[in-house]
Amino acid sequence: MPIQQDKGVNDANANHAVNMKFVTLMSIIAALGGLLFGFDTAVVSGAVGFMQERFSLNEVQVGWAVSSLIIGCIVGAGASGILSDRLGRKKVLIAAALLFIIGSIGSALPDTFSTYIIWRMIGGLGIGITSTLCPLYNAEIAPARYRGRLVAFNQLATVTGIFLTYFVNSGFASFGDDAWDVSTAWRWMLGIGAVPGALFMILLFLVPESPRWLIKQGRAAEALDILVKVHGEEGARQEVIDIKQSFQEETRGSLRQLFKPGLRTALIIGVVIAVLQQVTGINAVLYYAPEILKETGAGTNAALLQTILVGAINVAFTILAIWLIDKVGRKALLLTGSALMTLCLLFIGFAFHTDTSGPIVLILLLVYVAAFAISLGPVVWVLLAEIFPNHIRGRAIAIASMALWAADYIVSQTFPPMLKSAGPAPTFWIYAVMGLITVIFTWRVIPETKGKSLEQIESMWTSSNKG
Structure with a gap:
């Protein structure tokens, strides 16, 4: 009890001295990896229709055109933990940005569908790494009081990237006639991603290494210099003591430690909530938004414009989540x-079942996206970045991210065949069942971590183990 009380006092002192300009700038730069994540995963929503005609794809191949990126993401996420624990967060993020640039350019040039798949997987390696390490980096540099909103910057960047792709897709599709769209427009949609990728890589050279990683490597003096910029002299010294203390029991992180009582609970929570974020259908909506809206009777151009509205709602409510996450929890x-x-998924399925399509489906989709944007979108990444102990955080978040991307792959690969064989109504009802499971799991299992330092959250798991 006295230790927790002392930590609370020290946290409060550190919070008063926080240099928010420095922390926010570093968090925004790191979060730009989320922009690449959002851009590259959603850009295919506008390109896939033209690619289907260009390469004469069937429904399974359409799903593969979208989900092949995710295979690379799974591998990248899995490797990110080991690589970042050995080499540091910053170096691995720079390498990920380079992979993204190469993948974007390569996927815009192929003459065969198989070649396109290879380049998309290479780009996916970079996305898998950034999706794991960007929120992790922000969690490790952020003060406890502001960690939720600073980590959620990553999700804001992600949905901003998604939003931008809708403008990019609509813009390139309007440059020429249908023949130009099929031959060329989709190439520009995919290739333009190299621009934000290059910007991200350049800006990464301005950010410091994670102070917690430096302390783990025995480089406490370097970590102190960074933490002084965040907390001030007094708060930084106490932060270094707290971080060192968290490494004392187990200085080497291994996968075996994750399955110990207490830490095993953290791993289960991380993996399950990561999977639930995806199987509630969000990326089926975001990746295939134009195709879903066409099911309501909208034409191609109208569907692309309505998709922009979906993206705008996603951004607006993610901003609201950033404001709320450290207040509400x-x-x-x-x-x-x-x-x-x-509820929205149930009603969308009912609307398709009764042929009550048109504006009602668009409205329900917008409410569904808004609900995701204030909850599962940002909060899951915040939880994954903060619930694991310091000594094992890189590898643990990599496991949870792999589970997330695997679930994303299943959803994106199965959605087109499900839409054709079962129809839209049963498809959305399946996602509704997953939503209900998410509600129950959150209510019964997930703890509140608002306002706790990473070291306090770690002690929560170890205390439950002792109990």
């Missing part, structure tokens, strides 16, 4: 958002 946002998502 993680659990309350998850419960509210996932419950609303479940």
